[in-house]
Amino acid sequence: MKNPLEMLKEIKSVLGIELSEEIQVEQSTEETKLAQMTLENGTIIEAEDFAPEAEVFIVTEEDKIALPVGEYALEDGMILVVEAEGIIKEIKEATSEEEVVEEEVEAAEESDKEEMAYATKEELAEVKSMIEEIKAMIKDKEDMAAVEAQVKEELSSTPAAAPLKHNPEGNVQTKKVTFGHNRPQSIQDRVFARIANIQK
Numbered sequence: 001m002k003n004p005l006e007m008l009k010e011i012k013s014v015l016g017i018e019l020s021e022e023i024q025v026e027q028s029t030e031e032t033k034l035a036q037m038t039l040e041n042g043t044i045i046e047a048e049d050f051a052p053e054a055e056v057f058i059v060t061e062e063d064k065i066a067l068p069v070g071e072y073a074l075e076d077g078m079i080l081v082v083e084a085e086g087i088i089k090e091i092k093e094a095t096s097e098e099e100v101v102e103e104e105v106e107a108a109e110e111s112d113k114e115e116m117a118y119a120t121k122e123e124l125a126e127v128k129s130m131i132e133e134i135k136a137m138i139k140d141k142e143d144m145a146a147v148e149a150q151v152k153e154e155l156s157s158t159p160a161a162a163p164l165k166h167n168p169e170g171n172v173q174t175k176k177v178t179f180g181h182n183r184p185q186s187i188q189d190r191v192f193a194r195i196a197n198i199q200k
Contacts, residue, residue: 037080040073045080047088054088056080 034046036059045067047056057064066086071079073094083089119127185193 038075039080040075045072050080050088050091052088052090055086056082056088057086 034048035050036044036046037050038044044059045056046059046064047054050056056067058067067080067082069082069085071081074080074091077094079092079094081089081092
């Protein structure tokens, strides 16, 4: 089976059309090579031009994949920044760890300076009033402690009451109550009385 380009050439030669220029344009577009760079981890990426707004792809054996959003360290020490998937935002120089640490130290020093700012008159007056309130509370507590000590002293000086003794009631006589003792006997009472006498 023939190549499609060769078949097209044969058809055009039969028809008498010369398309040598078009074929050359097609071949030149196919031969356009993209620039390649290597990331610090060894991944190969390619783009038409490594400049802002250019498309960038990860090169794999099967296909090209758009480079995800993030910052990528290149082999040459530069940083490739991708904000939209597959689109380069910028290529910048990598900042060293020392510079980052220096920036953090400077920020910490600035925050310390802000904390060490002098207090205003209003703040001092507020602190003074708070101290006075605390002193008054402490004095109240001391007064309460003195009153408690005085009450304890008074209670300890009074004699204790004589202890109570248990006084169980002596001999308690219980009365036997009988109901219907003096009533006249009925026939039933007489029958029961005889039965009780027989059993005795």
